[in-house]
Amino acid sequence: xxxxxxxxxxxxAALARxxxxxxxxxxxxxxxxxxxxxxxxxxVKIGFTGPPGAGKSSLVNSIxxxxxxxxxxxxxxxxxxxxxxxxxALLGDRIRMVDxxxxxxxxxxxxxxxxxxxxxxxxxxNVATALDAFGxxxxxxxxxxxxxxxxxxxxxxxxxxxxxxxxxxxxxxxxKAGLMEIADIFAINKADRPGSENIVAELNMVLELKRxxxxxxxxxxxxxxxxxxxxxxxxxxxxxxxxxxxxxGLFEKHRxxxxxxxxxxxxxxxxxxxxxxxxxxxxxxxxxxxxxxxxKSDPFTVGESLLKKISGIQPLH
Amino acid sequence: xxxxxxVLLAKPGLDGHDRGIKVIAAAFRDAGFEVIYTGLRQTxxxxxxxxxxxxxxxxxxxxxxxxxxxxxxxILNLLKEKKADxxxxxxxxxxxxxxxxxxxxxxxxxxxxxxxxxxETVKYLREAVAKRKRDEKII
Numbered sequence: 001x002x003x004x005x006x007x008x009x010x011x012x013a014a015l016a017r018x019x020x021x022x023x024x025x026x027x028x029x030x031x032x033x034x035x036x037x038x039x040x041x042x043x044v045k046i047g048f049t050g051p052p053g054a055g056k057s058s059l060v061n062s063i064x065x066x067x068x069x070x071x072x073x074x075x076x077x078x079x080x081x082x083x084x085x086x087x088x089a090l091l092g093d094r095i096r097m098v099d100x101x102x103x104x105x106x107x108x109x110x111x112x113x114x115x116x117x118x119x120x121x122x123x124x125x126n127v128a129t130a131l132d133a134f135g136x137x138x139x140x141x142x143x144x145x146x147x148x149x150x151x152x153x154x155x156x157x158x159x160x161x162x163x164x165x166x167x168x169x170x171x172x173x174x175x176k177a178g179l180m181e182i183a184d185i186f187a188i189n190k191a192d193r194p195g196s197e198n199i200v201a202e203l204n205m206v207l208e209l210k211r212x213x214x215x216x217x218x219x220x221x222x223x224x225x226x227x228x229x230x231x232x233x234x235x236x237x238x239x240x241x242x243x244x245x246x247x248x249g250l251f252e253k254h255r256x257x258x259x260x261x262x263x264x265x266x267x268x269x270x271x272x273x274x275x276x277x278x279x280x281x282x283x284x285x286x287x288x289x290x291x292x293x294x295x296k297s298d299p300f301t302v303g304e305s306l307l308k309k310i311s312g313i314q315p316l317h
Numbered sequence: 318x319x320x321x322x323x324v325l326l327a328k329p330g331l332d333g334h335d336r337g338i339k340v341i342a343a344a345f346r347d348a349g350f351e352v353i354y355t356g357l358r359q360t361x362x363x364x365x366x367x368x369x370x371x372x373x374x375x376x377x378x379x380x381x382x383x384x385x386x387x388x389x390x391x392i393l394n395l396l397k398e399k400k401a402d403x404x405x406x407x408x409x410x411x412x413x414x415x416x417x418x419x420x421x422x423x424x425x426x427x428x429x430x431x432x433x434x435x436x437e438t439v440k441y442l443r444e445a446v447a448k449r450k451r452d453e454k455i456i
Contacts, residue, residue, distance in 0.1 A: 002454045013401060016372035021455055024320050032456055087321075088346035094367060095356040102366040110371060112321075112351050 004032060007134065012104055015134050019109055022130060023123045033126055040132035041255075043075070044242060045139045047157035049119060049179070052145025054163040055189035057096035058225035059234070060140050064097070064106060066235050067138050074106045075131035078142045079120050082112040089113075093142060107131065119143035119150030125262065128156060148178035155261055158251060159241045161185045161234070164203075166195035184216065185237050191222035191229070216244050271311075278310045322350045322446050323373045327364045328357050329392070332382035337409065341377065344435035345442070361391040368396075368404055374446045375405035375426075385412050385420065393424045405445050409433065 003021075006014035018036075022029050046063075048056045057078060064074045078093035089112035100106050109127065116122045120143055131139050143153050153160055162183035173180075186207075188200055200220050207218045219237045223230045245251040279285055283306060291297040308314055326342050328335055335357055345352045353371050355364070368376045376396075380388055389408065396402045402424075409429035412420070417428045427441055 002456055004456045013369050013372075013399070016370055017453070018455070020320075020323075020372045026320070026455075028456055035456070082351075083346065086347050087349040089351045090342055090346045091351060091353045092356075094353060098356065098359070098363065102362055107370055108367070110351075110353050114321075 004035065007036075010135070012107060015107065015130065016109070018130055019127050022126045023111065023114075023121070025123070033129060036130055036133040040129045043128075043132040043136050043139050044159075045128060045132075045141060045157040046238060047141045047143070047153040047160040048163055049143040049146050049150075049153045049160065049182075050163035051147070051165070051168065054145070054165050054168075055223075055225045056142045056145075056163050057093040059161070059163060059187060059189060059223065059231070060093075060142050061097045061100075062225050062228060062231040063235055063238070064100070064140060066231060068101065068105055072137040073104075073135065075128075075134070075136035075139045076106065076108040076142070077111055077124060077127055077131070077139065078108065079111045079113060079124060079144050081144045082114045084115070087114075107134075107136065113144060116152070117150065118152030119146045120152040120156060124152070125156050146179060148176060151178065151182055154182045155258055158245065158254065159184050159238055161187055161238070163187045163189050164199065165190045166193045166199050168199060183218065184241050185234070186218070186220040187234055188220060188222045189225055192224050192227070196222050215248065216241065275307075275310060279306065282306065282309045322375075322442065323353065323371060324350055324375045324377055324442065325353045325355065325364070325368045325371055325373045326377045326379070327355045327359045327367070328379050329359050329361060329364060329388045330380060330382050330384045331358060332380070332384075333357055334381045335379070337381070338377075338379040340435065341379070341409070341438060344439055348439040348443075350442070361388060361395050364392055365395040365399060365401065369399060369401050373404060374449070375407060375442060377442075378406070378408040380408065380410040380412070383411075385410060386416055389420050389425050390423065403449065403451065405449065407441070407445070409438075 003014045003017045007018050018032060021032060048060050050056055060076060064076060067074050080089055080091045080093060082089045091110035091112060093110055094108060097108055100108065111121045111124060111127065113121045124141065128139050128141065141153065141157060143150065160182050162179060164186060166188065186203060188196055200222055203220050211218055221230055221234050221237060223234055288302055292299055292302065324345060326338055328338055342352050342354050353373065355367055364376060378392065392406060396404055396406065405426045407427040408425060412428055412430055420428060426445055429438060
């Protein structure tokens with residue numbers, strides 16, 4: 001029996017092997033994904049993002065427990081950073097997710113970013129496809145601790161929760177572009193700390209401007225993950241958001257956009273490989289570089305002509 | 318892309334002395350491994366379940382409480398029971414020589430005792446993972 005056949009029969013160890021295979025981009029991994037993709041698309045994907053130490057893992061843990069209590073099967077992907085210096089990683093999100101049932105109703109996978117800088121690993125979307133195809137009802141995806149511009153999560157999830165803490169800053173921070181624009185729901189975690197009412201009020205004030213323009217009310221929930229406080233309210237808002245995007249047509253629109261991005265991603269991947277593969281055949285790269293270095297040529301002219309040789313396509317201007 | 322060494326580090330049982338395992342976690346991270354650290358007071362069930370979900374090459378366990386003759390066999394048995402005994406089990410702690418011999422005979426791949434260097438553990442894990450062959454067909 002192949003690992004893929006075991007996967008299809010519901011074997012969680014085979015799921016784990018398939019994920020490694022996808023993550024390592026081992027030979028034929030795209031063939032595996034092509035087989036799994038048609039069975040995906042059913043799971044709801046919820047993203048948790050925010051600065052380091054805000055309590056993302058603890059919130060994922062708490063929400064997962066409520067979803068399990070409803071009888072759902074949950075897949076969790078928790079991403080932590082890879083060292084750019086050594087290639088190693090310390091993946092510690094599981095510490096916050098102890099005592100989960102071991103009956104197969106929940107599957108947790110830690111992933112390292114492996115060089116990606118958008119808050120997720122390059123393979124996170126593909127791993128989510130595998131979890132989806134395996135039959136989980138909900139996939140909870142947790143990014144690395146982010147700053148303002150690591151926004152890959154939007155392209156992977158249906159609902160995005162931005163997790164902040166009372167110390168996360170004032171209204172000006174909330175007005176800035178990036179992270180604050182991608183939230184469907186805000187969770188102000190560790191709300192037992194001083195200042196939580198202030199940040200909730202300031203955030204609500206800034207969000208009023210945006211709420212007027214859209215039909216979704218961008219809720220701000222003060223939570224205490226470790227005390228299990230307001231987690232039920234957070235889940236109510238997740239339910240409400242999923243209901244909203246499904247009735248408004250945004251769900252389909254967003255998923256279509258994700259498919260488009262995936263399609264472009266696959267083509268770009270192949271095209272990059274094609275360039276790497278063909279460049280040595282069509283030109284003497286060292287000589288081209290020397291010519292440019294010595295001022296006999298420039299990268300713009302040479303780049304265009306090499307691209308035309310590889311693809312037969314004259315680049316657009 | 319090359320295959321990464323993935324290793325799960327855990328502390329089973331009731332002792333809370335996690336300094337050693339954190340030093341090992343940092344050394345493994347610096348060696349380029351992906352280290353999944355699950356923290357204190359893990360049951361053998363939790364450790365084996367996590368090791369399977371994370372598809373790790375090896376599980377490293379630190380025991381300083383004297384419960385090694387119970388906990389290591391419990392983890393080994395569970396790995397066998399779940400057909401996951403391709404996962405290497407190694408560990409460290411304050412363990413008498415005769416217990417080290419007995420445990421290594423029963424299937425714990427390697428035990429480190431006080432005085433072992435982080436370089437030794439890194440070298441050991443690299444070699445142990447390289448030696449292991451997987452007999453599987455993906456597709």
